[in-house]
Amino acid sequence: MMKKKFTGAAALGLCLALGISMGASADSRKVVTLGADLTDQQKQIVMNYFGVTSDQVDILTITNQDERDHLGSYVPLEQIGTHTYSCALVSPTSSGGIQVKTANLDWVTCNMIATTLSTSGVVNCDVIAAAPIRVSGTGALTGIIMAYEQASGETLNPQKKELATEELVITGQLADNVGQKEATAIVNEAKTEIISQNITDITVIQNIVNEAASDNNAQLTQDQLDMVTELLDKISQEDYNYDDMKDTLERVDENVGVTSQVDELNGQESNDEESAAQQAAQDAESEAAAETETEVSILDNTNDDAFGDDVITGSTQETETDAPATETEAPEQVLETEMPAETYTGGSSDGIDAQMPAETEMLVETDGYSDTDSEIPEFETEAPAETEAPAETEAPAETEAPAETEMSTEPEYTIDDLTEDKKVIYTEINWYLDRVLDLTTEESRVEAENGQYKEEYAEISQMDVTALEADEETSKELKDKFDKFLLKMLVKGLDEEDKAMDELDTAEYGAPEVKMLSQEIKDLIVTDADQKLTSIDGTLRQTISDEAEAFFKKIYGVDAGEEDGTYTEEEPGETEAYSEDYYDQESYDESYDEGMIPEATNDGTME
Template sequence: MKKRSVIVAMLCSMCLAVSTPIPAMADASKVVTLGADLTDEQKNTMMNYFKADASQVQVISVTNQDEHDLLGKYIPSEQIGTRTLSCAYVKPTQSGGIKVRTANLNYVTCNMIATALSTAGVTNCEVVAACPYEVSGTGALTGVMKAYESASGQKLDSTKKDLAAKEVVVTGDVAQQVGQDNATNIINQAKMQIIGDNIQNADEIYNIVYNIAEQNGVSLSQDEIDTIVSLLQQIAQQNYDIQEMKQTLANIQQNLEQSKAEAEGQPTPTPIESNVADEGTGEDITTNVDSGALGGNVKETSTEDPGLAEQTGADTNNAGESSDSSDSSTGIPDATEDGTVNTDGSSDGTTENADGSTEGTDENTDASTEDTLNTETLTEEGKAKFEQAQQFCKGEYEGDLAVLQSIVPNVTELPVTLDQDVASKLSKKVLETYIKVLNDAGASYVPADTDKYFSAELNVLDKEMKTVFSIDTEIADDDLLVNVDAEVRQKLYDDTMKFFANLYGETTSEDTSTDTAEVGTDENTEANSEDGTTEETY
C-alpha cells in the first residue's frame, strides 16, 4: 500500500489537465500545454525548449482545478496537490506511430508514455513532455491525452483513457522493484501478444506475463504479477486493432532492447528507423527541441534515440530505491539524483554523485583541482545573484555592518556576533551550497504541499539551509555551529532565507505576518504593496 500511495501521489501532483477541448483542427495542428502555476519566465523557457512559436501553435493554460475535475473521482483531493507545473507539446500525425521525448521527468520515461498512449487509443502522434526543473512526471500522460484531443479534435474513449492512466500507475509500481525499462518491457510485450492473439482468459494472460518476465531475467512477486494480469485483462476486453498499435508497440520493444544492449555493452539490434518526420506534417517535434533552454543537467529520454537516457543520466534500467525516502506530507520521493538534497540528514552541505562520491567539501582532498566557489558555470543572472549572496554573507556572518546595510535596508546593527573562524567557514558553506543550487537550477526539486516558496531554487535552498543551520534537527557534535545557541542559529537561518526570498522577489506568509512592525515604518514606505499590505524587505 505504501508503494501505491507513493505512485498515486506522484500521479496527481504532477498531472496535466486542460480546459474544454477546442474545435476540430487540421491533422498537423500543434498544441502546447503550460502549467498555470509556472512563472512567466518559466513558461517562456518551456516555449523556447519546445521551439514553439505562440503565433503558430495553440497554447493552453492548465490549472490545478482541471486536475481536480479530472482526477477527483478516483484520487483523494488532498493527494492531488495545489499546483500544476508540467508541460507538453503535442502534434497528431498521419503515420509513424507514437513518438515521445521527455525532459526533466525522473519517474516516467518516453516508453512508458508511448505504450500508455496506445492504450488510450492514440495511434500516430509526436509528443514532448517536460518541466523547467526535475519532477516525477507520472501524471504527464493525462495532459498529453487532453492536448491530443484538442489538437486532433477527436475525443478519446473514456474507458481507454482510464486504462492508460492505470497502466502508468501499474508500470510505475512494478518499476519500483525491477526498473522502469523492465516493467515497461513486460507490459508492452504482453500487451502485444494478448491483443494480437485476442487472449482474454486470466490464466493464459498469467502464463504470458510469467514467461516474459522469466525470459527477460526479471523476478516478479505474486502481487506484481496479479496486478499486471488484472490490468491486461481489462485491456484485452477493449476493442483494439493490433494493426493500428503494432508500429508503436514494436518501436517501443526495439527501443527497450537497444537501450538494454547499450547499457550492457552488447551489440545493439538493428537501429530504429522511425526518426523521420511524418510525411506532409513538417519537422518532427521530438527531435527539434532546444535542450540548452533548460540549463545544465537536463535528463531526457526519447523513443527515437534509445541512447539519450544514458547520455543525459536518466537511468531507466535500475529499480527505484526511493520509496522509503519520501516527503512525509506527500509521499513523493525526495529528489536526490543530483545530490542537492542529502538523504542521510548530514549537515556538511556536500553533493553526492550517482557513484556515491562527494565533491566540493573540505574533506575531499581532490577539491584543490576545482574551486568550489567558481562561478564560471553560472548564467549571468546566476552570477549577479551569487555576488549579492557573497555581500550578504560578509555582512551577516562576518560582521561587516556597512556591507550588510548596502544589501539589506533599514539595518542599524549586526543581528548576531560569531567567532571569526566560524563566520568565515559558515560563509563558505552557505556560498558553496548556493552555487550548487544555482548550477542545479532547481532540476532536482520535487514539489510538495509544504513548500514555502514558488521558485524551485528557493525551495531547494530552504531545505539546504535548514541542514546548514541544523533547524528542526539535533545538532551533531562535530557541526560547525555546535557551540552556537539554537536561538542564534534560528535567527541566522531566518535572516538568510529572508535575504534569498527578497533576492528572488518572493516573501512568505510568515514573513509578512511576523515582521510588519519592523518594516512598516516611515523609512520603509516603499515596501508597502499596492494592495495596502506590508511586504518583507529582508
C-alpha cells in the first residue's frame, strides 16, 4: 500500500469560502484541568505556562480515581499509581481539526493525543497537555476528554472514548518497540485507510496494518500485529465520518510519516489540474481563516519559560522528531500510568520513578541495591603486553573483569554494624516483613515477645498486615534482597543525591529514608523484575507496597505529618525544595501569589 495524498483541503476550503458552519458552539469556553495531587505552587506554575488566569477559564480537578475509571480496563491498577499530576487546557474551535501541544510528557506525544482524540469523536479543538514535572502522559487523555465535554457542552460517545483510550495505550506500548513516530504513523495510517474506505473485513485490516508497518520501516511481531488489528477492527465497527477526521489524520501523517508524505487515498496520482485546484482551495481556506480569526490559538500563548530548562515539548504544528525522551536527561520522571512491565525500571508506590543510568541498573541486578556505590574501584581491563593472546583467541577487553570480582568488593553488613537506635529500626522492619512474607516462626515469635524490644513487637504483631501469599523460597529470596538493601542504607546512610527530595517527594514520603525503602519494596513486589510474583494479583501487591510505605512513615516518625520521632537524618529545611532544585523561580510571573488559585472541584466551581 502506498501512502496517498489527501484531497480534504479542497472540501475544507470550499466550506470556509461558502460560510458553512464547521464546529464549536458559540458559547464554548476554555477549560483547564489540574492534577489533584499538585501543590498550590505547581498549579500556579501550570496556569502561568498555559498563559491564563483562573477568572478566564473553567477549572476541573482530575483525581486518580478519574484516571482509574478511564484507564482501568487497559492498564493494570498498580501501574496507574495513586497520584495524578497531568494538566490540560482545552479550547474547542470552529475548524482546523485537532491541534495539540505538550510539555513534560515523555511517553505520549502530541500526535498520539491528536489522532486518539479524533477516535473519541472530537472534531475541532486546540489542546495543551502538560505537567510541572516529567510524566509519562497516558493519564492526560482522561482530563482532556473531560475538559472537552465541559467546554463544548457535548457528551462524546462512551464507546468511542473507550476506543480512544485503548488506542493511546496500544500506540504507547508499540512505541516502546518500534519508536514513537513509527508507532503513531502505523496506527494513524491504517486507521485513516480503514475509515475513509469503510473497510470492516478483519483480514483486509490486518493486511493494511502490515503494509503500514512496512511503509514506516517497522517489523511487527505477530502479537503486535494482532493487537493493532483487533483495535482497528473495533474502530471499523463504529460510525465515523471521515470528513470530520481528515484534517487531524492528515496532519498527524505529515508529522510522523517515515516514508513519502501522504498521497491520494483513491490510489491515483494527482495530476496538475487537481493540484492547482487543491492549491486554490488551500488559499481560500487561509484567506477565510484570516478574516474570521478573532483569537490567538492557545498553542501560541504559552509561557515556555515557566517550567524551566530540560523540558520535553511537542506540537502538531511541527514535524515530530525522534524519541524526545532521549534528547535531554530528566531530573526525575513521574509515571502516572506506568510503562509496560517490560520497560518499567521501578519506582515508588505513587508512580514516581527516578530514571537511572544503565550502569546503575546493572548494579541493582548484581548486588540488590538501588543506589550506586562510589567505593567500588575501577578495574584495569587492558591485558599486559607479555601475556597478550593471539589475535584469533584474544578476549575483548571489557570481558576481563568478571562480575563476581565486582560483587566481592561490597562489604557484607550485619546487625552488629548498626548503632543501637538503628538496630531498633532494623529489627522492627524485619518483624513487619516477616509478617508480610509469612516467615514468622513460633521460635522467632516467642523470642521477640520476651526480648529487648518486646513492646515494639507487640505493637507490630497487632497491626493489620496484608500477606503476599508467595511460596517460602520466593519469600526468603525477597527478604534476603531487602535485608541487604536495608543494612547498607542503615550502616552507610544516604548520599546527598538520595537525601534530596522535591515537593512531591516531601508531600508523599516525609523523609528520604521512607522514599528509599518504599521504592525498594515496590521494585521487589510490585515491579517484580524477576517475574517471580506473576501469579499473585497485582492489586494485592500494590496494597502491600502502600501498607509498607505507611509502616516506614510510622517507623521514621513522619506519619500524619509528624516531623519529630525517630527521623533525625536531616535538620528542617535541609531537604532541597522542588521549586529551588528544578524550577527557575524567576521564570514565572511573581503576580501568581501563593493561594491565588483556589482549590477547584470536579464540577468546575472554585472553593
